[in-house]
Amino acid sequence: MKLTIDRDKCIHCHLCEQACFLTRFCGFESLEGAAEQHCIDCGHCVAVCPRQAITHARVKNTAPIGPIPGETEVLNLLMKTRSVRHFKPTPVSRQAWDSLRRVAEYSQSGLNAQSIHLMAVEDPETLSGVRKALLRMYSRLERLASFPVTRFLARLFMAPQDYEAVLSESATQPLRRQAAERGEDPVLYGAPALLLLTGPASQTAREDATVLSQNIMLALTAQGLGSCYMGGLVLGCRAFRYKPLLRSLHLPEGHAVHQALVLGTPTVQLKRMPERKRREIRFR
Secondary structure, X not given: OOEEEXXXXXXXXXXXXXXXHHHHHOOOOOHHHHHHHHOOOOOHHHHHOOOOOEEEOOEOOOOOOXXXXXXXXXXXXXXXOOEOOOEOXXXXXXXXXXXXXXXXXXXXXXHXXXXXXXXXXXXXHHHHHHHHHHHHHHHHHHHHHHOHHHHHHHXXXXXXXXXXXXXXXXXXXXXXXXXHXXXXXXXXXXXXXXXXXXXXXXXXXXXXXXXXXXXXXXXXXXXXXXXXXXXXXXXXXXXXXXXXXXXXXXXXXXXXXXXXXXXXXXXXXXXXXXXXXXXXXXXX
């Protein structure tokens, strides 16, 4: 049995059944029967039991949940978490990496798949290879967008969001080229590390990676570090399968890049939050 209930400890509060979507929405009359056939190993039944009466074959340990930050602290963290495009050369500590590993363990994932892997790139030579490959890719996108025929074909065969990304990235390539000629890093922003969120293609992989990457950004801010999404890198890997870029990343067999971030210590720290577009909630 995947799941057993100690009847001597159980007080029949039914909290486990309320927490399990299989018994609530999928027609199963018992928690044990649901777990045996379709359990996704989320562990919610174990987590809510007030008597620790449930034993789950895939949940070996549980950790107590401590105090959570209040609304003000959460908003401050969100305000401070912005894209960083200039980093100090200071390496990311192993303690920080271990913190990100734990964030990945606790991050939400569709159907509790937990299929996203973390791949850290710190080697300066590898980072240089990624940087050069991206600059060459952007130049190719610039040429693609400069001719009506190739632009038309791209619009015809690409997803709308990818096509818009091509136009955006190609329009700014002359500025990147000028920055590179000045000795600046207009691609990875001088970051000491690149974090790839990889894994097999699946129903929720991209969404899982996006949720995880945002949780990672928040965790980095809490440690005084910063990050920036690498949308162009993900576009090059996913939509174009740009071979020089893929070769520079040395991805595991069968893995795709679902999200990517550069990270490190920002050279500047935000003190105030610029005004943002006001959001309204529509009630019906």
